[in-house]
Amino acid sequence: MxxxxxxxxxxxxxxxxxxxxxxxxxKSGKIVxxxxxxxxxxxxxxxxxxxxxxxxxxxxxxxxxxxxxxxxxxxxxxxxxxxxxxxxxxxxxxxxxxxxxxxMQMIFQDPYASLNPRYKVIDIVMEPLLFHNKKLTLSEAEKQALELLERVGIRPEQRDRYPHQFSGGQRQRIGIARALAVKxxxxxxxxxxxxxxxxxxxxxxxxxxxxxxxxxxxxxxxxxxxxxxxxxxxxxxxxxxxxxxxxxxxxxxxxxxxxxxxxxxxxxxxxxxxxxxxxxxxxxxxxxxxxxxxxxxxxxxxxxxxxxxxxxxxxxxxxxxxxxxxxxxxx
Structure with a gap:
């Protein structure tokens, strides 16, 4: 291995x-x-x-x-x-x-502080996809992000919510989806x-x-x-x-x-x-x-x-x- x-x-x-x-x-009459x-x-x-x-x-x-x-x-x-x-x-x-x-991706200890409060959940997961793959279109990135969110337990209708609207466990799931986004x-x-x-x-x-x-x-x-x-x-x-x-x-x-x-x-x-x-x-x-x-x-x-x-x-x-x-x- x-x-x-x-x-x-x-x-x-x-x-x-x-x-x-x-x-x-x-100290003691001299500079230390x-x-x-x-x-x-x-x-x-x-x-x-x-x-x-x-x-x-x-x-x-x-x-x-x-x-x-x-x-x-x-x-x-x-x-x-x-x-x-x-x-x-x-x-x-x-x-x-x-x-x-x-x-090499990271999941952080605080699932709230690690997510941008100004971004919707779908945008949080799409961001690394678009940054690391310039050929990806917005619709393709959105589709992949929704699949990842659903895989970690976030429902599609929750895509436009902000981090503060989720529980701590749900926020950690979003952080996991973001880490998985770039494979x-x-x-x-x-x-x-x-x-x-x-x-x-x-x-x-x-x-x-x-x-x-x-x-x-x-x-x-x-x-x-x-x-x-x-x-x-x-x-x-x-x-x-x-x-x-x-x-x-x-x-x-x-x-x-x-x-x-x-x-x-x-x-x-x-x-x-x-x-x-x-x-x-x-x-x-x-x-x-x-x-x-x-x-x-x-x-x-x-x-x-x-x-x-x-x-x-x-x-x-x-x-x-x-x-x-x-x-x-x-x-």
Whole structure:
């Protein structure tokens, strides 16, 4: 199976020092240079095969959404390589990226903010069709847009309504139709159901899975809810403070988690099983600031199994079993 997306040693940084007075401070009788750098993504690597779903999971602030926006080039990568369909897109300019963008589409977390409130639903779906296919006539684009809207559950008589006239679940369906319009190979879904009612979440996830098979799509799913990634993913990466601390096939990750952070996430999921997979564990403290990263392993301050080496040395990624990688000194 061929690799559609391969990310290697990806870093993303944001400099918060905007002015001269932010950068230089007078301390102890001398001028000192101080820069506030947000270390959002800190050297992550993973790949996604054609037709697969890769789930990226972690707490808020772990860098998942920044990773997604960097991969799709809404943000310029600080360093690292992004290979898409055999082509390095890490440093392509806007003109070179334009023909590639139709093959990489995104579904955003907020289904209202991601839709233009001044556009009718039919126009929202027609816009990418007309932009990426100059030969398409208005009537042809309208026909295709109506077919897509109907496929995701929006009735034809609703075509002339505006986004505010729909529920959150319906708006997310419109966002999915817009993403499908240009027949992409990869869809990046950034928390696609977190803003929706629980009763609607399953409907949207089932719709995505049906569309994946129907349109032969690959997905990168960003989520903080483990039940979401378990339902939809083939492979899962667990992310903490800009690092992927564990990645494995879905079955291996849920049956035999290795990293303490993964175990903590699994133990926090409510269950009615008398014999839970992971013993209940208490999560200590809060996720550290990405401006001042901890020395050594980023998780050592909250880890119940931390050793002395964890405080000073970042562990290397190890393959414990086939395709099951962990970033931890315990192995």
């Amino acid at each position: 061929s690799k559609l997306l391969e990310v290697t040693n990806l870093f993303q940084r944001f400099n918060l020092t905007k002015s001269f007075f932010d950068k230089y401070k007078f 240079k101080e820069e506030k750098i947000v270390h959002a993504v800190n050297g992550i690597s993973f790949y996604l095969n054609q037709g697969d779903v890769f789930g990226l999971v972690g707490e808020s602030g772990s860098g998942k959404s920044t990773t997604a926006r960097t991969i799709i080039r809404l943000l310029e990568p600080h360093s690292g390589t992004i290979m898409f369909d055999g082509q390095d897109i890490s440093r392509l300019d806007e003109n070179a990226l334009r023909p590639i963008r139709r093959h 992409p190979k990869l869809i990046i879904a950034d928390e696609p159901v977190s803003a929706l009612d629980v009763s609607i979440q399953a409907q949207i996830l089932n719709l995505l899975m049906d569309l994946k098979d129907e349109f032969k799509l690959s997905f990168l799913i960003i989520a903080h809810d483990l039940s979401v990634v378990k339902h939809i993913s083939d492979k899962i990466g667990v992310m903490y403070l800009g690092k992927i601390v564990e990645k494995a096939n879905k079955e291996d990750l849920f049956s035999a988690p290795l990293h303490p952070y993964t175990k903590l996430l699994l133990s926090s999921v409510p269950t009615i099983d008398e014999d839970p997979l992971v013993e209940p564990m208490e999560i200590i403290g809060e996720i550290p600031s990405p401006i001042n990263l901890p020395k050594g392993c980023y998780f050592h301050e909250r880890c119940p199994f931390a050793k002395e080496i964890c405080k000073f040395e970042m562990p290397e990624e190890k393959e414990i079993k086939t395709d099951h990688y962990v970033l931890c000194h315990l192995y």
